[in-house]
Amino acid sequence: MPQLTDEAAPDGVVSDGSAPDRDEAAAGTWMTPEAYGASRAALWTGAVVLVTDTDGRVLVQSVDYRSDRLLPGGAVDAGESPSAAAAREVREELGVDGRYPRGLAVDWIPADTPGIPAAMRFPGEILHVYDGGTWTPDRIKSVRLPAQEVTGIHFAEPADLPALMDAGDARRALSALRARINGSGTALLEDGRPTVPTALDRLGVLRTRRTAQHGAWHAGPVPAQLPVRDHRGWLFAPDGRVLLLIARATGAAHLPPPTAAPTAGAFPLGYRYGDGRGSDGRDGADQGAHARTAARLTGLPPAADPAYARLLATPEQVRELSDWGPAGARELAAVHAARTRLSLPAPTRTPPTELPESATRW
Missing domain, CATH: 3.90.79 (Nucleoside Triphosphate Pyrophosphohydrolase)
Incomplete structure (x- = not known):
C-alpha cells in the first residue's frame, strides 16, 4: 500500500499509477515505495538462548574476543528466522542440536548503548531470547566447543551474572529468567528492562545469591x-x-x-x-x-x-x-x-x- 508523506505525488497519482481514493487523498499525500523504504529505521537482529542446569544456574560462555561472558547465540543471518538462528548458533558454538521455539523475551537495544565501538556503526538491535530449557548432566557432557571463538562454558548463579556479563546482557538474562519462571509468555524489554514489570521484576528477585540447601x-x-x-x-x-x-x-x-x-x-x-x-x-x-x-x-x-x-x-x-x-x-x-x-x-x-x-x- 502507498505510504503518506508531506510531499505531494506528481499529477495526483500514487506510485503504482492509480489515483488515490478521496479519503486517502484528504488524509495526506503519498510516498513512493523507494522513499518509504529509505525512511524506515534499520536495526540488527540477534538471537540468544537461555539454558539452565538442574540447580537453576545459567549457562554462560567465554569467548576469545571479549573479556565478559555471553549467552549462547549471535546474529540472525539474512533471510533466516530468529528461532533458526538460535538453533544454528547453539549447534555451532556448543555442538548441541536442538530446537528452541519458545521465546522468553524480545529486547530493544538502543543505538547509543555504551561500549560498542563507533567503527561498527551500530544502528540498534532487536534481540530475541529463547528458552533452551534445563540441561541434564548428560546433555552438558555432550557439549563440544569449536576450535576458535568459544573457549569455555560455565554455569553461573543468577545473582552472579552482573559480575560476569556486560550490564545490559545481565539485565536481559535475568529478565528472561524471571519471564520463564512467571510462565506468562514472552516479555517485552527495552535495554534489558521489562516494559510491564511483574512482581518478580519489581522486587528484583534473583539479584542476590540463593541460600544453598543441598541436604x-x-x-x-x-x-x-x-x-x-x-x-x-x-x-x-x-x-x-x-x-x-x-x-x-x-x-x-x-x-x-x-x-x-x-x-x-x-x-x-x-x-x-x-x-x-x-x-x-x-x-x-x-x-x-x-x-x-x-x-x-x-x-x-x-x-x-x-x-x-x-x-x-x-x-x-x-x-x-x-x-x-x-x-x-x-x-x-x-x-x-x-x-x-x-x-x-x-x-x-x-x-x-x-x-x-x-x-x-x-
Whole structure:
C-alpha cells in the first residue's frame, strides 16, 4: 500500500499509477515505495538462548574476543528466522542440536548503548531470547566447543551474572529468567528492562545469591535427637498455590514460618539433613535439620514486617527460586502429595501474585 508523506505525488497519482481514493487523498499525500523504504529505521537482529542446569544456574560462555561472558547465540543471518538462528548458533558454538521455539523475551537495544565501538556503526538491535530449557548432566557432557571463538562454558548463579556479563546482557538474562519462571509468555524489554514489570521484576528477585540447601530430603517429622536449624511452612491457598516471602532489600525468596498465618490440617511434611555445609560451602556451617510443615491457609493477617513482600506462587516456582540440589525433586513430589492430602487443586502456572499488606480471608 502507498505510504503518506508531506510531499505531494506528481499529477495526483500514487506510485503504482492509480489515483488515490478521496479519503486517502484528504488524509495526506503519498510516498513512493523507494522513499518509504529509505525512511524506515534499520536495526540488527540477534538471537540468544537461555539454558539452565538442574540447580537453576545459567549457562554462560567465554569467548576469545571479549573479556565478559555471553549467552549462547549471535546474529540472525539474512533471510533466516530468529528461532533458526538460535538453533544454528547453539549447534555451532556448543555442538548441541536442538530446537528452541519458545521465546522468553524480545529486547530493544538502543543505538547509543555504551561500549560498542563507533567503527561498527551500530544502528540498534532487536534481540530475541529463547528458552533452551534445563540441561541434564548428560546433555552438558555432550557439549563440544569449536576450535576458535568459544573457549569455555560455565554455569553461573543468577545473582552472579552482573559480575560476569556486560550490564545490559545481565539485565536481559535475568529478565528472561524471571519471564520463564512467571510462565506468562514472552516479555517485552527495552535495554534489558521489562516494559510491564511483574512482581518478580519489581522486587528484583534473583539479584542476590540463593541460600544453598543441598541436604538429603527425609519424609515425616524430625527425629527427636536432631537439632532443628530452621522451620518453614508449605502453606497452601485455596487455589493450590503457596505463600512465599520476598525480602524487599535483597530480592531473596523464602518459605514462611508455619506460624505466619492461621492454618488448618497442619502436619510434618519432612526435613533436610545431610551434608552439613552452609551456603558458603564450609563444612559444619549448616548442622541441623531444616524442617517443613504442610498446612492449608485459612486467611492472612495484616503484614507484620514491611521488609517482606507476600506472594502466592506455584510449588514449581518456589523450587526455581531456590537452590535445593538433587533432593529438590523429592521435596517437590512431597509437596504435591501434601496438596492432594489437603484436597486442594493443582495450580496453574501464572506470574506470582503480590498480596496486599492488609488482611486476607478465604
